[in-house]
Amino acid sequence: MPDSRFFETLSPLSVVELAAKTGGEAVRGGDRMIGSVAPLSSADGGAIAFMGDRKFVAALAATQAGCVIVPEQAVGSVPAEAAVIVSRTPQASWAMASALLHRPLSLDRAIAPSEASEDDSVVIEPGAVLGEGVRIGCGTRIGANTVIGPGVQIGRDCVIGSNVTVGFALIGDRVKLYAGARIGEAGFGATGTAAGAMDIPQLGRVILQDGVTVGANSCIDRGAYDDTVIGENTKIDNLVMVGHNCVIGRNNLMAANTGISGSVTSGDNVIFGGKAGIGDHLTIGEGARVAAGAGVLADIPPGETWSGYPARPIRQFLRETVWLAKQASSKKAPRES
Incomplete structure (x- = not known):
């Protein structure tokens, strides 16, 4: 069930009603009432799930x-x-069911700083907006013109810069979010329909553990259903993108322009060089290093350093680079007539 601090669960619908509203056909159990959506692995008797791929x-x-x-x-x-329910586009039908059963809470009313603050040590700068249910721990500063969405929980001694937006998120102690950071926006999820691509509702959260730093204008998307998690003491540079459902370990370092696709898992103490790109559903082992500009399309074992595009172990990459350089230099350019 999506977190009630961030999502409103609407009235249950029967299987027949859901089929009619999502373009499917109810072939069994049409009278059963459904109140939520979930993945196959975690759905219970009151939830609807889908399977769109034989795997x-x-x-x-x-x-x-x-x-x-x-x-x-x-x-x-x-x-x-x-x-x-039988459908030609099961994922699209499930996405429609998600929108019928759950709705993100909107910032309909701002609350006073005193309603959200743990004590008088909290500083709320001019222009900041706080949604209902927001809680802010002692010693935390919220920058000017920052928007904190409904239900967000922020720990103690945090520094939230100016023009930051935070939604659908649980934030630990001593977290720093620099100017323009975007935390908890909808992850990039789309599926095809007869009428073209449609967005898939994103029903998860972002969890930033203690000591995390997120640089200016970096984005961390909320999960599609499960959470996007950034581990303790991980440091993220400016202009970094972390996609939905990623689980990033402790003490990771991400240099500027790193892009992490959805559903990536990294171990502790991983380093990502500037402009590194990581393909989706990959695992980066503990202590691994990704060189600047590398394009990772396969899992990286623990402790290894990979470079190049497509990325491979750095010794292999260097051998290939040297070989290519020798081949190029061994061929003399033709003389001009």
Whole structure:
């Protein structure tokens, strides 16, 4: 269930109603009431999930979801106790169901600093806006013209710069967010429909653990359903992008212009050089190093240093670079006539 501090759960709908509103067809359990959405792995009897790819057949067979949305050929793999909606575009139908059952809380009313602050040591600079349910720990400073969305929890001794936006987030102690940082915006999720691409609602959160620093104009997206997590004491430079559902370890360092795609996991003590790019659903092992400008398209084992595009172990990269240089220099340029 999405966090009620950030999302409103709307009235339940029957499987038949959901099918009618999402372009599917209810083929079993049409009277069952559904109150939430969830992935196959974590859905319970009151939730609706989907399977759009054959690689998730095992997860489909083990799901405890009350209803699943599947393509017609996968109906036989659905557990007997689950209701079924058949759709040509299961993920799009699930996205529509998400919007029907859950709604992000909006900043309809700002609260006074005294309502949000733990004590008088909290400083709220001019122009800052605080949504309902915001809590700010002692010793924290909120910069001018910063917007803190409904339900956000901020720990003690934090420094939030000017023109920062924070939403759908839980922030630990001694966190620093420099000017223009964007925390908790919707992750990049889209799926195809007959009418073209549509956004997938992003129902997760951002969790910044103690001692995290986020540089100016950097972005950390909230999770699609699970959380985006930045581990303790990780330091993020200016102009860095961290996609949804990433789980970043402790004491990571990310230099400017690093881009981390969605669902990346990194261990502790990982270093990302400037302008490094990491493909989605990859794992970067503990103590690994990614050289500046590297484009990572495969998992990196713990302790290794990778460079190049596509990135590979640095010794291999250097050998190949030297070989290419020798090949180029061994060929003399033709003389001009």
